[in-house]
Amino acid sequence: MLKEVIATRYIAPLREGGSLPGLVEADDGGTYGTYVLKFSGAGQGRKTLVAEVVCGELARRLGLRVPRLVTIELDPVLGLGEPDQEVQELLKSSGGTNLGMDFLSGALGFDPLAFEVGPEEAGRIVWFDALVNNVDRSWRNPNLLVRRGEVWLIDHGATMIWHHNWPGAPASAARPYDASDHALQPFAPDVAAAAEALAPLVTEELLAEVTAAVPDAWLTGEPGFATPDDLRRAYARPLLARAAVIHERIQGVR
Template identity: 70%
Template sequence: MLSEVTAIRYITPLREGGSVPGIVEADDLGTYVAKFTGAAQGRKALVAEVVAGELARRLGLPMPELVRLEFDPVIALGEPDEEVQDILKASGGLNLGMDYLPGSVGFDPLGFEVDPELAGRVVWFDALINNVDRSWRNPNMLMWHGGLWLIDHGAAMIWHHNWPGAAASAAKPYNATDHALSRFATEATVAAAAARLAPEVTADLLAEVAAAIPDEWLAGEPGFDDPDDVRRAYVATLAGRAPDIAGRITLTGAPRQADPPPQWLRPWVEGKAK
Protein backbone atom coordinates (compact mmCIF):
# COMPACT_ATOMS: atom_id res chain seq x y z
CA MET A 1 0.00 0.00 0.00
CA LEU A 2 1.02 3.59 -0.55
CA SER A 3 1.81 5.77 2.46
CA GLU A 4 -0.88 8.33 3.25
CA VAL A 5 -0.28 12.01 3.98
CA THR A 6 -2.48 15.07 4.35
CA ALA A 7 -1.80 18.29 2.46
CA ILE A 8 -1.46 21.23 4.86
CA ARG A 9 -0.28 23.96 2.48
CA TYR A 10 -0.94 24.58 -1.21
CA ILE A 11 2.15 26.23 -2.68
CA THR A 12 1.66 26.74 -6.42
CA PRO A 13 0.16 25.16 -9.53
CA LEU A 14 2.35 23.59 -12.22
CA ARG A 15 1.11 24.66 -15.62
CA GLU A 16 3.35 22.58 -17.88
CA GLY A 17 0.78 19.82 -18.30
CA GLY A 18 -2.90 19.73 -19.12
CA SER A 19 -3.77 18.22 -15.73
CA VAL A 20 -2.43 21.29 -13.84
CA PRO A 21 -0.93 19.49 -10.84
CA GLY A 22 0.21 21.52 -7.87
CA ILE A 23 3.03 21.58 -5.34
CA VAL A 24 1.83 21.00 -1.80
CA GLU A 25 3.39 20.58 1.63
CA ALA A 26 2.10 17.68 3.71
CA ASP A 27 1.85 16.81 7.38
CA ASP A 28 4.94 14.57 7.16
CA LEU A 29 6.95 17.73 6.31
CA GLY A 30 7.43 16.41 2.78
CA THR A 31 6.72 18.35 -0.41
CA TYR A 32 4.77 16.65 -3.18
CA VAL A 33 3.49 17.20 -6.69
CA ALA A 34 -0.25 16.67 -6.26
CA LYS A 35 -2.18 14.99 -9.08
CA PHE A 36 -5.86 15.84 -8.65
CA THR A 37 -8.94 13.71 -9.23
CA GLY A 38 -10.80 16.82 -10.37
CA ALA A 39 -8.51 17.40 -13.36
CA ALA A 40 -9.88 16.81 -16.83
CA GLN A 41 -8.16 13.43 -17.17
CA GLY A 42 -10.04 12.10 -14.13
CA ARG A 43 -9.32 9.21 -11.84
CA LYS A 44 -8.06 6.82 -14.52
CA ALA A 45 -5.04 9.02 -15.07
CA LEU A 46 -4.24 8.58 -11.38
CA VAL A 47 -4.76 4.83 -11.63
CA ALA A 48 -2.27 4.75 -14.51
CA GLU A 49 0.16 6.81 -12.43
CA VAL A 50 -0.05 4.31 -9.57
CA VAL A 51 0.28 1.17 -11.68
CA ALA A 52 3.08 2.49 -13.89
CA GLY A 53 4.93 4.30 -11.12
CA GLU A 54 4.86 1.44 -8.62
CA LEU A 55 5.79 -1.09 -11.32
CA ALA A 56 8.71 1.09 -12.39
CA ARG A 57 9.99 1.30 -8.81
CA ARG A 58 9.78 -2.47 -8.35
CA LEU A 59 11.70 -3.01 -11.59
CA GLY A 60 14.50 -0.77 -10.35
CA LEU A 61 13.75 2.22 -12.55
CA PRO A 62 14.24 5.73 -11.10
CA MET A 63 10.77 6.85 -10.08
CA PRO A 64 9.86 9.29 -7.26
CA GLU A 65 7.84 7.89 -4.36
CA LEU A 66 4.06 8.01 -4.66
CA VAL A 67 1.69 8.63 -1.75
CA ARG A 68 -2.04 8.80 -1.09
CA LEU A 69 -2.71 12.48 -0.58
CA GLU A 70 -5.71 13.79 1.36
CA PHE A 71 -6.56 17.26 0.13
CA ASP A 72 -8.95 19.87 1.50
CA PRO A 73 -9.62 22.65 -1.07
CA VAL A 74 -9.92 25.13 1.80
CA ILE A 75 -6.12 25.29 2.06
CA ALA A 76 -5.95 26.68 -1.49
CA LEU A 77 -8.55 29.46 -1.25
CA GLY A 78 -5.83 32.00 -2.03
CA GLU A 79 -5.18 30.56 -5.51
CA PRO A 80 -6.28 33.36 -7.89
CA ASP A 81 -6.63 31.34 -11.11
CA GLU A 82 -10.30 30.41 -11.57
CA GLU A 83 -9.51 27.41 -13.78
CA VAL A 84 -7.15 26.02 -11.16
CA GLN A 85 -9.70 26.74 -8.42
CA ASP A 86 -12.28 24.69 -10.31
CA ILE A 87 -9.92 21.71 -10.32
CA LEU A 88 -9.07 22.11 -6.64
CA LYS A 89 -12.70 22.44 -5.56
CA ALA A 90 -13.53 19.23 -7.43
CA SER A 91 -10.65 17.35 -5.77
CA GLY A 92 -11.56 17.22 -2.10
CA GLY A 93 -10.60 13.93 -0.52
CA LEU A 94 -8.11 11.36 -1.79
CA ASN A 95 -5.66 12.38 -4.49
CA LEU A 96 -2.18 11.27 -5.55
CA GLY A 97 1.13 12.80 -4.48
CA MET A 98 4.53 12.32 -6.09
CA ASP A 99 7.67 13.22 -4.18
CA TYR A 100 8.84 16.66 -5.32
CA LEU A 101 12.45 16.73 -6.56
CA PRO A 102 13.70 20.23 -5.69
CA GLY A 103 16.14 21.71 -8.17
CA SER A 104 15.38 19.16 -10.87
CA VAL A 105 15.25 20.20 -14.52
CA GLY A 106 13.30 18.82 -17.43
CA PHE A 107 15.13 16.23 -19.51
CA ASP A 108 16.19 17.34 -22.99
CA PRO A 109 17.38 14.51 -25.27
CA LEU A 110 19.72 16.95 -27.02
CA GLY A 111 21.12 18.38 -23.81
CA PHE A 112 21.85 15.27 -21.71
CA GLU A 113 23.47 11.91 -22.28
CA VAL A 114 21.79 8.71 -21.06
CA ASP A 115 23.43 5.34 -20.55
CA PRO A 116 22.25 3.01 -23.36
CA GLU A 117 21.49 0.24 -20.87
CA LEU A 118 19.16 2.51 -18.87
CA ALA A 119 17.64 3.86 -22.08
CA GLY A 120 16.88 0.32 -23.20
CA ARG A 121 15.16 -0.47 -19.91
CA VAL A 122 13.02 2.67 -20.08
CA VAL A 123 11.99 2.03 -23.69
CA TRP A 124 11.05 -1.57 -22.86
CA PHE A 125 9.12 -0.45 -19.79
CA ASP A 126 7.23 2.20 -21.75
CA ALA A 127 6.36 -0.42 -24.36
CA LEU A 128 5.04 -2.68 -21.61
CA ILE A 129 2.71 -0.01 -20.23
CA ASN A 130 2.06 1.46 -23.70
CA ASN A 131 3.24 4.89 -22.62
CA VAL A 132 2.55 7.23 -25.55
CA ASP A 133 3.67 10.31 -23.65
CA ARG A 134 7.47 10.07 -23.47
CA SER A 135 8.37 11.56 -26.83
CA TRP A 136 11.09 14.05 -27.74
CA ARG A 137 8.29 16.64 -27.81
CA ASN A 138 7.27 15.92 -24.22
CA PRO A 139 9.86 13.70 -22.48
CA ASN A 140 8.18 13.52 -19.05
CA MET A 141 11.53 12.89 -17.38
CA LEU A 142 13.63 14.95 -15.02
CA MET A 143 17.34 15.28 -14.34
CA TRP A 144 18.05 15.40 -10.61
CA HIS A 145 21.41 15.07 -8.87
CA GLY A 146 22.91 13.96 -12.17
CA GLY A 147 20.43 11.13 -12.71
CA LEU A 148 17.38 10.50 -14.87
CA TRP A 149 13.95 10.23 -13.20
CA LEU A 150 10.67 9.10 -14.74
CA ILE A 151 7.47 11.07 -14.11
CA ASP A 152 3.94 11.50 -15.46
CA HIS A 153 2.42 8.19 -16.57
CA GLY A 154 -1.21 9.30 -16.67
CA ALA A 155 -1.51 8.62 -20.41
CA ALA A 156 -0.23 5.02 -20.15
CA MET A 157 -2.32 1.86 -20.58
CA ILE A 158 -4.78 3.38 -23.01
CA TRP A 159 -6.70 0.11 -23.01
CA HIS A 160 -8.17 0.77 -19.55
CA HIS A 161 -10.39 3.44 -21.09
CA ASN A 162 -12.20 0.67 -23.02
CA TRP A 163 -11.95 -2.62 -21.17
CA PRO A 164 -13.98 -4.64 -23.71
CA GLY A 165 -11.26 -3.91 -26.27
CA ALA A 166 -8.34 -4.21 -23.85
CA ALA A 167 -6.97 -7.50 -25.16
CA ALA A 168 -6.91 -6.30 -28.76
CA SER A 169 -5.39 -2.96 -27.79
CA ALA A 170 -2.70 -4.56 -25.63
CA ALA A 171 -1.75 -6.88 -28.49
CA LYS A 172 -0.71 -3.96 -30.69
CA PRO A 173 2.97 -3.11 -31.32
CA TYR A 174 4.75 -0.15 -29.74
CA ASN A 175 6.24 2.55 -31.94
CA ALA A 176 9.29 4.00 -30.17
CA THR A 177 10.69 5.99 -33.09
CA ASP A 178 9.68 9.26 -31.41
CA HIS A 179 10.64 8.13 -27.90
CA ALA A 180 12.76 10.67 -26.01
CA LEU A 181 15.44 8.02 -25.45
CA SER A 182 15.45 6.49 -28.93
CA ARG A 183 18.78 8.11 -29.76
CA PHE A 184 20.40 6.31 -26.81
CA ALA A 185 18.68 2.93 -26.82
CA THR A 186 19.55 0.20 -29.31
CA GLU A 187 17.84 -3.01 -30.31
CA ALA A 188 20.48 -4.84 -28.28
CA THR A 189 19.89 -2.84 -25.09
CA VAL A 190 16.11 -3.19 -25.44
CA ALA A 191 16.51 -6.95 -25.93
CA ALA A 192 18.77 -7.11 -22.87
CA ALA A 193 16.21 -5.17 -20.87
CA ALA A 194 13.48 -7.59 -21.93
CA ALA A 195 15.60 -10.59 -20.95
CA ARG A 196 16.23 -9.06 -17.54
CA LEU A 197 12.89 -7.46 -16.72
CA ALA A 198 10.19 -9.55 -18.41
CA PRO A 199 10.70 -12.55 -16.05
CA GLU A 200 10.25 -10.18 -13.11
CA VAL A 201 6.79 -9.08 -14.29
CA THR A 202 4.93 -11.93 -12.65
CA ALA A 203 1.29 -12.12 -11.73
CA ASP A 204 2.28 -11.85 -8.07
CA LEU A 205 4.28 -8.67 -8.66
CA LEU A 206 1.49 -7.12 -10.69
CA ALA A 207 -1.07 -8.04 -8.04
CA GLU A 208 1.10 -6.27 -5.47
CA VAL A 209 1.22 -3.19 -7.69
CA ALA A 210 -2.52 -3.26 -8.40
CA ALA A 211 -3.25 -3.54 -4.69
CA ALA A 212 -1.88 0.00 -4.30
CA ILE A 213 -4.76 1.44 -6.35
CA PRO A 214 -7.33 2.96 -3.97
CA ASP A 215 -10.74 1.29 -4.08
CA GLU A 216 -12.36 4.71 -4.60
CA TRP A 217 -10.72 5.04 -8.01
CA LEU A 218 -11.91 1.61 -9.19
CA ALA A 219 -15.44 1.49 -7.81
CA GLY A 220 -18.27 1.49 -10.30
CA GLU A 221 -16.17 0.48 -13.32
CA PRO A 222 -18.64 -0.80 -15.96
CA GLY A 223 -18.42 -4.53 -16.54
CA PHE A 224 -16.75 -5.35 -13.22
CA ASP A 225 -18.22 -6.62 -9.96
CA ASP A 226 -15.89 -4.82 -7.55
CA PRO A 227 -12.48 -3.08 -7.33
CA ASP A 228 -10.60 -6.39 -6.99
CA ASP A 229 -12.17 -7.56 -10.23
CA VAL A 230 -10.74 -4.46 -11.96
CA ARG A 231 -7.33 -5.08 -10.38
CA ARG A 232 -7.30 -8.58 -11.85
CA ALA A 233 -7.91 -7.08 -15.29
CA TYR A 234 -4.81 -4.87 -14.94
CA VAL A 235 -2.78 -7.89 -13.84
CA ALA A 236 -3.97 -10.07 -16.71
CA THR A 237 -3.40 -7.43 -19.38
CA LEU A 238 0.13 -6.52 -18.31
CA ALA A 239 1.11 -10.13 -17.60
CA GLY A 240 0.03 -11.06 -21.11
CA ARG A 241 2.00 -8.21 -22.66
CA ALA A 242 5.30 -8.65 -20.82
CA PRO A 243 6.68 -11.84 -22.41
CA ASP A 244 6.68 -10.74 -26.04
CA ILE A 245 6.34 -6.95 -26.23
CA ALA A 246 10.07 -6.61 -26.97
CA GLY A 247 9.51 -8.25 -30.34
CA ARG A 248 6.84 -5.67 -31.21
CA ILE A 249 8.87 -2.52 -30.52
CA THR A 250 9.77 -0.32 -33.49
CA LEU A 251 12.83 1.62 -32.41
CA THR A 252 14.25 3.04 -35.60
CA GLY A 253 12.66 4.82 -38.52
CA ALA A 254 13.11 7.77 -40.76
CA PRO A 255 15.33 10.35 -39.05
CA ARG A 256 13.39 13.18 -37.52
CA GLN A 257 13.92 16.52 -39.22
CA ALA A 258 14.49 19.45 -36.93
CA ASP A 259 11.96 22.25 -37.09
CA PRO A 260 13.30 25.22 -39.05
CA PRO A 261 14.40 28.19 -36.92
CA PRO A 262 12.08 31.20 -36.77
CA GLN A 263 12.64 33.84 -39.42
CA TRP A 264 14.24 36.32 -37.03
CA LEU A 265 16.84 33.73 -35.90
CA ARG A 266 17.86 32.40 -39.31
CA PRO A 267 20.66 34.90 -40.00
CA TRP A 268 22.42 33.77 -36.82
CA VAL A 269 21.82 30.06 -37.44
CA GLU A 270 23.01 30.31 -41.02
CA GLY A 271 26.06 32.33 -40.04
CA LYS A 272 24.98 35.40 -41.98
CA ALA A 273 24.66 37.83 -39.10
CA LYS A 274 26.73 40.94 -39.52
Protein backbone atom coordinates (compact mmCIF):
# COMPACT_ATOMS: atom_id res chain seq x y z
CA MET A 1 0.00 0.00 0.00
CA LEU A 2 1.01 3.60 -0.47
CA LYS A 3 2.14 5.59 2.54
CA GLU A 4 -0.60 7.73 4.08
CA VAL A 5 0.00 11.40 4.86
CA ILE A 6 -2.45 13.94 6.27
CA ALA A 7 -3.17 17.24 4.55
CA THR A 8 -2.62 20.20 6.86
CA ARG A 9 -2.83 23.17 4.49
CA TYR A 10 -4.09 23.87 1.00
CA ILE A 11 -1.56 26.11 -0.76
CA ALA A 12 -2.68 26.79 -4.33
CA PRO A 13 -4.38 25.26 -7.37
CA LEU A 14 -2.25 23.97 -10.25
CA ARG A 15 -4.27 25.03 -13.24
CA GLU A 16 -2.16 23.22 -15.82
CA GLY A 17 -4.06 19.99 -15.18
CA GLY A 18 -7.55 19.32 -16.47
CA SER A 19 -8.64 18.00 -13.07
CA LEU A 20 -7.41 21.11 -11.22
CA PRO A 21 -4.90 19.39 -8.91
CA GLY A 22 -3.71 21.36 -5.92
CA LEU A 23 -0.50 22.01 -4.07
CA VAL A 24 -0.83 21.03 -0.41
CA GLU A 25 1.26 20.74 2.72
CA ALA A 26 0.92 17.41 4.52
CA ASP A 27 2.16 15.74 7.68
CA ASP A 28 4.37 12.79 6.76
CA GLY A 29 4.83 11.22 10.18
CA GLY A 30 5.99 14.35 11.97
CA THR A 31 7.74 16.03 9.07
CA TYR A 32 5.94 18.29 6.64
CA GLY A 33 6.26 18.02 2.89
CA THR A 34 4.72 19.57 -0.19
CA TYR A 35 2.63 17.42 -2.48
CA VAL A 36 0.60 17.66 -5.65
CA LEU A 37 -2.88 16.48 -4.67
CA LYS A 38 -5.31 14.88 -7.11
CA PHE A 39 -8.85 15.00 -5.81
CA SER A 40 -11.12 11.98 -5.46
CA GLY A 41 -14.05 14.33 -6.06
CA ALA A 42 -12.78 15.65 -9.41
CA GLY A 43 -14.92 15.21 -12.51
CA GLN A 44 -12.81 12.37 -13.93
CA GLY A 45 -13.63 10.23 -10.90
CA ARG A 46 -11.69 7.66 -8.96
CA LYS A 47 -10.63 5.68 -12.06
CA THR A 48 -8.17 8.46 -12.80
CA LEU A 49 -6.59 7.92 -9.41
CA VAL A 50 -6.47 4.15 -9.95
CA ALA A 51 -4.70 4.68 -13.27
CA GLU A 52 -2.21 7.03 -11.64
CA VAL A 53 -1.30 4.43 -9.03
CA VAL A 54 -1.17 1.37 -11.30
CA CYS A 55 0.88 3.10 -13.98
CA GLY A 56 3.03 5.17 -11.66
CA GLU A 57 4.00 2.22 -9.48
CA LEU A 58 4.54 -0.01 -12.52
CA ALA A 59 6.78 2.60 -14.14
CA ARG A 60 8.82 2.91 -10.95
CA ARG A 61 9.38 -0.84 -10.78
CA LEU A 62 10.50 -0.84 -14.40
CA GLY A 63 13.20 1.70 -13.56
CA LEU A 64 11.51 4.87 -14.82
CA ARG A 65 11.46 8.03 -12.74
CA VAL A 66 8.09 8.87 -11.20
CA PRO A 67 7.48 11.15 -8.19
CA ARG A 68 6.74 9.18 -5.03
CA LEU A 69 3.03 8.49 -4.68
CA VAL A 70 1.16 8.65 -1.37
CA THR A 71 -2.42 8.72 -0.23
CA ILE A 72 -3.47 12.03 1.30
CA GLU A 73 -6.20 12.11 3.92
CA LEU A 74 -8.14 15.31 3.42
CA ASP A 75 -10.48 16.99 5.91
CA PRO A 76 -13.10 19.01 3.95
CA VAL A 77 -12.78 21.75 6.57
CA LEU A 78 -9.66 22.88 4.70
CA GLY A 79 -11.98 24.26 2.03
CA LEU A 80 -13.93 26.60 4.27
CA GLY A 81 -11.60 29.55 3.81
CA GLU A 82 -10.83 28.98 0.13
CA PRO A 83 -12.01 32.02 -1.91
CA ASP A 84 -12.12 30.18 -5.26
CA GLN A 85 -15.56 28.55 -5.46
CA GLU A 86 -14.41 25.76 -7.80
CA VAL A 87 -11.53 24.82 -5.52
CA GLN A 88 -13.77 25.07 -2.45
CA GLU A 89 -16.22 22.61 -3.98
CA LEU A 90 -13.41 20.19 -4.84
CA LEU A 91 -12.08 20.31 -1.29
CA LYS A 92 -15.54 19.79 0.17
CA SER A 93 -16.35 16.85 -2.12
CA SER A 94 -13.02 15.08 -1.63
CA GLY A 95 -13.02 14.27 2.06
CA GLY A 96 -11.16 11.08 2.86
CA THR A 97 -8.54 9.36 0.72
CA ASN A 98 -6.99 11.25 -2.18
CA LEU A 99 -3.84 10.79 -4.24
CA GLY A 100 -0.66 12.77 -3.70
CA MET A 101 2.75 12.86 -5.30
CA ASP A 102 5.97 14.50 -4.23
CA PHE A 103 6.30 18.04 -5.53
CA LEU A 104 9.54 18.16 -7.51
CA SER A 105 10.96 21.52 -6.56
CA GLY A 106 12.92 23.15 -9.37
CA ALA A 107 11.61 20.83 -12.09
CA LEU A 108 10.83 22.30 -15.50
CA GLY A 109 8.40 21.16 -18.15
CA PHE A 110 10.05 19.04 -20.84
CA ASP A 111 10.93 20.95 -24.03
CA PRO A 112 12.21 18.73 -26.89
CA LEU A 113 14.00 21.74 -28.39
CA ALA A 114 15.96 22.38 -25.21
CA PHE A 115 16.56 18.89 -23.81
CA GLU A 116 17.72 15.76 -25.62
CA VAL A 117 16.80 12.21 -24.63
CA GLY A 118 18.91 9.25 -25.74
CA PRO A 119 17.37 6.47 -27.87
CA GLU A 120 17.57 3.94 -25.00
CA GLU A 121 15.68 6.07 -22.48
CA ALA A 122 13.25 7.31 -25.13
CA GLY A 123 12.58 3.70 -26.14
CA ARG A 124 11.81 2.66 -22.59
CA ILE A 125 9.37 5.51 -22.08
CA VAL A 126 7.63 4.92 -25.43
CA TRP A 127 7.41 1.17 -24.73
CA PHE A 128 5.95 1.83 -21.29
CA ASP A 129 3.42 4.30 -22.69
CA ALA A 130 2.43 1.73 -25.31
CA LEU A 131 2.02 -0.90 -22.60
CA VAL A 132 -0.43 1.25 -20.61
CA ASN A 133 -1.87 2.93 -23.74
CA ASN A 134 -0.96 6.43 -22.61
CA VAL A 135 -2.61 8.84 -25.05
CA ASP A 136 -1.41 11.89 -23.13
CA ARG A 137 2.34 12.15 -23.81
CA SER A 138 2.28 14.13 -27.03
CA TRP A 139 4.50 17.03 -28.07
CA ARG A 140 1.57 19.31 -27.24
CA ASN A 141 1.37 18.01 -23.67
CA PRO A 142 4.45 15.89 -22.84
CA ASN A 143 3.62 15.24 -19.17
CA LEU A 144 7.36 15.02 -18.59
CA LEU A 145 9.47 17.06 -16.19
CA VAL A 146 13.20 17.68 -16.24
CA ARG A 147 14.98 18.00 -12.93
CA ARG A 148 18.76 18.05 -12.51
CA GLY A 149 19.20 16.71 -16.01
CA GLU A 150 16.83 13.76 -15.50
CA VAL A 151 13.44 13.07 -17.08
CA TRP A 152 10.50 12.33 -14.78
CA LEU A 153 7.12 10.91 -15.83
CA ILE A 154 3.91 12.47 -14.48
CA ASP A 155 0.15 12.40 -15.07
CA HIS A 156 -1.01 8.90 -15.98
CA GLY A 157 -4.73 9.45 -15.51
CA ALA A 158 -5.47 9.08 -19.23
CA THR A 159 -4.14 5.52 -19.52
CA MET A 160 -5.67 2.04 -19.74
CA ILE A 161 -8.78 3.32 -21.49
CA TRP A 162 -10.20 -0.20 -21.38
CA HIS A 163 -11.06 0.23 -17.68
CA HIS A 164 -13.90 2.53 -18.70
CA ASN A 165 -15.62 -0.46 -20.41
CA TRP A 166 -14.63 -3.74 -18.80
CA PRO A 167 -16.69 -6.00 -21.09
CA GLY A 168 -14.74 -4.62 -24.06
CA ALA A 169 -11.37 -4.61 -22.29
CA PRO A 170 -9.77 -7.58 -24.11
CA ALA A 171 -10.51 -6.14 -27.55
CA SER A 172 -9.48 -2.62 -26.53
CA ALA A 173 -6.22 -3.82 -24.98
CA ALA A 174 -5.33 -5.75 -28.15
CA ARG A 175 -5.26 -2.63 -30.31
CA PRO A 176 -2.00 -1.10 -31.61
CA TYR A 177 -0.42 2.00 -30.09
CA ASP A 178 0.12 5.05 -32.26
CA ALA A 179 3.37 6.77 -31.23
CA SER A 180 3.58 9.13 -34.19
CA ASP A 181 2.56 12.05 -31.95
CA HIS A 182 4.63 10.98 -28.93
CA ALA A 183 6.80 13.67 -27.34
CA LEU A 184 9.89 11.45 -27.65
CA GLN A 185 9.28 10.22 -31.19
CA PRO A 186 11.93 12.61 -32.63
CA PHE A 187 14.66 10.96 -30.52
CA ALA A 188 14.66 7.65 -32.41
CA PRO A 189 13.38 5.56 -29.48
CA ASP A 190 14.88 2.07 -29.37
CA VAL A 191 11.67 0.20 -28.68
CA ALA A 192 13.11 -3.23 -29.50
CA ALA A 193 15.80 -2.92 -26.84
CA ALA A 194 13.24 -1.63 -24.35
CA ALA A 195 10.96 -4.59 -24.98
CA GLU A 196 13.83 -7.03 -24.53
CA ALA A 197 14.77 -5.46 -21.20
CA LEU A 198 11.36 -4.61 -19.74
CA ALA A 199 8.79 -7.11 -21.03
CA PRO A 200 10.20 -10.04 -18.98
CA LEU A 201 9.85 -7.93 -15.83
CA VAL A 202 6.07 -7.58 -16.24
CA THR A 203 4.94 -10.71 -14.42
CA GLU A 204 1.82 -11.74 -12.56
CA GLU A 205 3.70 -11.23 -9.31
CA LEU A 206 4.82 -7.71 -10.22
CA LEU A 207 1.34 -6.70 -11.34
CA ALA A 208 -0.19 -8.12 -8.16
CA GLU A 209 2.24 -5.98 -6.17
CA VAL A 210 1.42 -2.88 -8.21
CA THR A 211 -2.36 -3.27 -8.08
CA ALA A 212 -2.21 -3.99 -4.34
CA ALA A 213 -1.09 -0.38 -3.89
CA VAL A 214 -4.53 0.89 -4.97
CA PRO A 215 -6.75 1.67 -1.96
CA ASP A 216 -9.86 -0.50 -1.61
CA ALA A 217 -11.96 2.66 -1.41
CA TRP A 218 -11.25 3.42 -5.08
CA LEU A 219 -12.12 -0.11 -6.23
CA THR A 220 -15.23 -0.96 -4.21
CA GLY A 221 -18.57 -0.98 -5.98
CA GLU A 222 -17.36 -1.41 -9.57
CA PRO A 223 -20.19 -3.12 -11.53
CA GLY A 224 -19.37 -6.71 -12.40
CA PHE A 225 -16.77 -7.22 -9.66
CA ALA A 226 -17.58 -8.73 -6.28
CA THR A 227 -14.45 -7.59 -4.47
CA PRO A 228 -11.59 -5.09 -4.88
CA ASP A 229 -9.20 -8.01 -5.48
CA ASP A 230 -11.33 -9.21 -8.40
CA LEU A 231 -10.96 -5.77 -9.93
CA ARG A 232 -7.22 -5.73 -9.22
CA ARG A 233 -6.85 -8.94 -11.24
CA ALA A 234 -8.86 -7.37 -14.06
CA TYR A 235 -6.38 -4.49 -14.19
CA ALA A 236 -3.46 -6.91 -14.32
CA ARG A 237 -4.70 -9.19 -17.10
CA PRO A 238 -4.54 -6.76 -20.07
CA LEU A 239 -1.14 -5.45 -18.97
CA LEU A 240 0.32 -8.95 -18.71
CA ALA A 241 -0.98 -9.92 -22.16
CA ARG A 242 0.09 -6.62 -23.71
CA ALA A 243 3.64 -6.70 -22.34
CA ALA A 244 4.63 -9.69 -24.45
CA VAL A 245 3.55 -8.28 -27.82
CA ILE A 246 3.04 -4.53 -27.68
CA HIS A 247 6.47 -3.73 -29.18
CA GLU A 248 5.21 -5.34 -32.41
CA ARG A 249 2.14 -3.08 -32.43
CA ILE A 250 3.73 0.32 -31.90
CA GLN A 251 3.06 2.48 -34.94
CA GLY A 252 4.76 5.72 -35.99
CA VAL A 253 8.23 5.14 -34.53
CA ARG A 254 11.10 5.81 -36.88
